[in-house]
Structures are given as C-alpha cells and as structure tokens.
Amino acid sequence: MSCFCVALVEYKTISGKSLQESIEGEMSGDLEELLVAIVKCVKNVPAYLAERLHQGMKGGGTDECTLNRIMVSRSEIDMLDIRAEFKKLYSYSLHSAIESDTSYCYGDCLKKICGGDD
Incomplete structure (x- = not known):
C-alpha cells in the first residue's frame, strides 16, 4: 500500500x-x-479511467477526445484492468458500451483497441 x-x-x-x-x-x-x-x-487508476470512459460515452454526445486519449494511451498498459473495473462499476462491458455509443470505422477501431467483450 x-x-x-x-x-x-x-x-x-x-x-x-x-x-x-x-x-x-x-x-x-x-x-x-x-x-x-x-x-x-x-x-484505483483503472477504476478512475473506467469512470472517465463511461462519462465520455454517456449522454447525448460522445467525448471522442477522452475516449481516444485513454484507449490509446492505456492499450498496452492496463486495458484489461480498466475493462474489469468498467464491468464491475456499470454491469456491462466496455466493449458493448463502445459498440452502442460509436459507429462505423471509429467504433470498430476502438473495439479493436479495447480487445474482447468481457
């Protein structure tokens, strides 16, 4: 600690x-x-980042800047931990949140960075 x-x-x-x-x-x-x-x-860094991703996708619009910054910068560091915290906090996967909030090539790219659908 x-x-x-x-x-x-x-x-x-x-x-x-x-x-x-x-x-x-x-x-x-x-x-x-x-x-x-x-x-x-x-x-808890992964929980904080999961919360920021959720905030970036909730509501009327998508905060692409937040999604891009977190997804790309953490993709090789702790994305699995972020995905687990996201699921724990919101009871659905980060992958499914991306799928429902984004579209076309942008959504496909974020889903690839995210990895599997937990």
Whole structure:
C-alpha cells in the first residue's frame, strides 16, 4: 500500500469522513475536480479511467477526445484492468458500451483497441 493510501485511511480514521468527501464539501469548481481526480487515481487508476470512459460515452454526445486519449494511451498498459473495473462499476462491458455509443470505422477501431467483450 502506498504512503498516500495509508494517509487516506488515517485521514478517514481521524476526521470521520474520507478525503474525497471533505474535498467535495469544502471546495468547488476546477480545484475540486482536480483534487477529487487525484484522490480517485491514487485509490484505483483503472477504476478512475473506467469512470472517465463511461462519462465520455454517456449522454447525448460522445467525448471522442477522452475516449481516444485513454484507449490509446492505456492499450498496452492496463486495458484489461480498466475493462474489469468498467464491468464491475456499470454491469456491462466496455466493449458493448463502445459498440452502442460509436459507429462505423471509429467504433470498430476502438473495439479493436479495447480487445474482447468481457
């Protein structure tokens, strides 16, 4: 366990709430978003990236920039872990999310980068 993870546990023990809860309660705007993202990454990078991918595909449009950046940069690092976290968080596969939210060559390319349909 990293020193920062130990600090997160100790913070919760001392304060009675998580560091993320404190940040969300005391801050706002871009600084809040930045600090919450850092805490989420320290706790679990694949889960944070799965959440970002989900956010990039939910709603009316697709955030291609987010999808491209995460899918390409993590394809040879921890894509299997991201896929597993995505399935755990949302109860459907990253592959099926890509399939339903993107189309044509772009969707096919992302599905190839993603790998199998878990």
